[in-house]
Amino acid sequence: MAYDGVETPHGKVDRMLGGAATYIGLAASYFTSVKIVAVVGDDFADADAELLASKGIDLEGLERVPGQTFFWQGKYSADMNDRETLRTDLNVFAGFQPKLPESYRSAPYLMLGNIQPALQRAVRGQMNGVCLAGGDTMNYWIRDYRAELLETLRGWDFLLINDSEVRMLSAEQNLRRAAAKVMDMGPRTLVVKRGEYGAILFCRDCHFIAPGYLLEDVFDPTGAGDCFAGGFIGYLARQRAGAGIEDLRRAVIYGSVMGSFCCEKFGVDRFRTLTMDEVEDRYREFKACTDF
Amino acid sequence: MAYDGVETPHGKVDRMLGGAATYIGLAASYFTSVKIVAVVGDDFADADAELLASKGIDLEGLERVPGQTFFWQGKYSADMNDRETLRTDLNVFAGFQPKLPESYRSAPYLMLGNIQPALQRAVRGQMNGVCLAGGDTMNYWIRDYRAELLETLRGWDFLLINDSEVRMLSAEQNLRRAAAKVMDMGPRTLVVKRGEYGAILFCRDCHFIAPGYLLEDVFDPTGAGDCFAGGFIGYLARQRAGAGIEDLRRAVIYGSVMGSFCCEKFGVDRFRTLTMDEVEDRYREFKACTDF
Numbered sequence A, B: 001m002a003y004d005g006v007e008t009p010h011g012k013v014d015r016m017l018g019g020a021a022t023y024i025g026l027a028a029s030y031f032t033s034v035k036i037v038a039v040v041g042d043d044f045a046d047a048d049a050e051l052l053a054s055k056g057i058d059l060e061g062l063e064r065v066p067g068q069t070f071f072w073q074g075k076y077s078a079d080m081n082d083r084e085t086l087r088t089d090l091n092v093f094a095g096f097q098p099k100l101p102e103s104y105r106s107a108p109y110l111m112l113g114n115i116q117p118a119l120q121r122a123v124r125g126q127m128n129g130v131c132l133a134g135g136d137t138m139n140y141w142i143r144d145y146r147a148e149l150l151e152t153l154r155g156w157d158f159l160l161i162n163d164s165e166v167r168m169l170s171a172e173q174n175l176r177r178a179a180a181k182v183m184d185m186g187p188r189t190l191v192v193k194r195g196e197y198g199a200i201l202f203c204r205d206c207h208f209i210a211p212g213y214l215l216e217d218v219f220d221p222t223g224a225g226d227c228f229a230g231g232f233i234g235y236l237a238r239q240r241a242g243a244g245i246e247d248l249r250r251a252v253i254y255g256s257v258m259g260s261f262c263c264e265k266f267g268v269d270r271f272r273t274l275t276m277d278e279v280e281d282r283y284r285e286f287k288a289c290t291d292f
Helices: A020-028 A046-054 A091-095 A117-126 A139-144 A146-153 A163-170 A175-183 A224-238 A245-262 A276-290 B020-028 B046-054 B091-095 B117-126 B139-144 B146-153 B163-170 B175-183 B224-238 B245-262 B276-290
Strands: A002-008 A011-018 A035-040 A058-064 A071-076 A083-089 A109-112 A132-135 A158-162 A189-193 A199-202 A207-210 B002-008 B011-018 B035-040 B058-064 B071-076 B083-089 B109-112 B132-135 B158-162 B189-193 B199-202 B207-210
Touching (some): A011 A020, A020 A245, A109 A224, A117 A146, A139 A163, A158 A163, A158 A224, A163 A175, A163 A189, A175 A189, A189 A224, A207 A245, A207 B276, A224 A245, A245 A276, A276 B207, B011 B020, B020 B035, B020 B046, B020 B224, B020 B245, B046 B058, B109 B117, B117 B146, B132 B224, B139 B146, B139 B163, B158 B163, B158 B224, B163 B175, B175 B189, B175 B199, B189 B224, B189 B245, B199 B245
Parallel strands (some): A002 A071, A109 A132, A132 A158, A158 A189, B002 B071, B035 B058, B158 B189
Antiparallel strands (some): A071 A083, A189 A199, A199 A207, B002 B011, B189 B199, B199 B207
16 A cells, blocks of 8 residues: 555646556455454544445554655656656665454455565465465566566465566567467466557457557546456446356456546545446446447 | 559569548448549449449549550568558659549538549548548658648548557557547548457547458558558448447447458459448457457
8 A cells, every 4th residue: 555646647646646556456345244454654644544444444454653654756757657666765665564364264255466576475475275366576576586576376266467578477478479478477368558549358269459548638647457356346246146257258248347437536436426327337437339 | 553463472463453532432332422532544344333333323523544554563461451652653643633523522422532632632632512521641641741731631530540550650659649649630430450369449438449350361462551441431321310429439340340351352343242241240240259
């Protein structure tokens, strides 16, 4: 969990609630009960904890320690397909050793946000029994922590990363072959995020291509990829009987839907008012715009 | 019609049949009868004319004049999303004034390849009575021949261009608003091509988003956009009763299918062996990979 400073062509916010756990949790909370593990400093605002709690998110695993919360500042390009990081202060995140409360350990789904692969693996190891586990990673871990990441990936059922990361991880330019190589590393389900162009779901012997939802206005893309992940895993978690391929396809669309809402306002603001009826309306609109 | 020299990461061909009319005509010929208007020099090979004729393409409007055929040479980047033009020799194309044979003038559909907007308008003016007309253009005409292009667009029913061209033509970054502005210029149907990411069909009060077909191997993207256009207009022409919105959606998918085949071999080579059964198989595969 983090505070972010963000500038886009539509405006500038110096400090607002952010972080992968925040976005994933908020998006997933529309579909299932969510328990967050994260660390914040003593500057963390009650109002921000209250927003999460108001969505029914369990904060027992939210550690509060002396110091400042992780801070990230960035500026988006005119077309918002690129961003420049202006500042990253790890603060209390630097010493973070995630510990799962006892009540979290039997959850059936585990979604690991983008942090050091060894920490992700340690969290996975704290889970009792069988759960469907997976997560996100990024270019930094792929390049500089490769062995550690590969060991972590062996224990994952699913992986959600973007197209350039799939190519980097596999050292293969063609996306279909790149996906096959990555699935050989462990995850039997791979979701390749392509930003405004949608996502591709790869399973062992099939794939599903979803275009991106076409937004009238993109105010701030921060967190959209995490909201995609939250919608994806949240929808899967709602399918109690175990998810089949049809559920996985719908999970990708719900992921796109949650990512699209995220972009409509700065930071998490859209989730303050977003209703499940709006989510279902957009899902139906998505279907109407892509059916042939 | 042209000869092209092309280099991609998969190989290099010094001289092969190319040009918008060639690709559009070949792709459309799988759906409808095609009549080509174009100019070539006295270097134009009989074998190339025979390939077109073998697909039932009418070449009465193919003008042969003394001199060399238009020549283009380019080199693609490693990921094939970019290309550099190494050479453009207009040759006999420089003085081209397209003239429709009498037998062409009552055709119900007219697809204008990317040439000077005034020439496109002159061809449109040679058609008798009502036909569904439209075509392609490019950044050069948008930037340097804007008034001429706008006059041409007023007479078009449909326009097929890529996303950066839509943004340039409308001076609007957001694609939905950009599309609305372009449709105000004349064409009531706009197809925005997005390369490997698919295409979006815009009509007055709805849109349809199609992802790109995921190819195992892209050998040479040259002509893929023109094959998209050929598949699109060819499929529409096959619907004798006048195309509705459902037909337009399917036309976009057939466009993507024809564009995807084009990339599988160098130049027009894939069309030497491509069968309608393969086209229909890929259409069904497209549906299976995108349905939810």
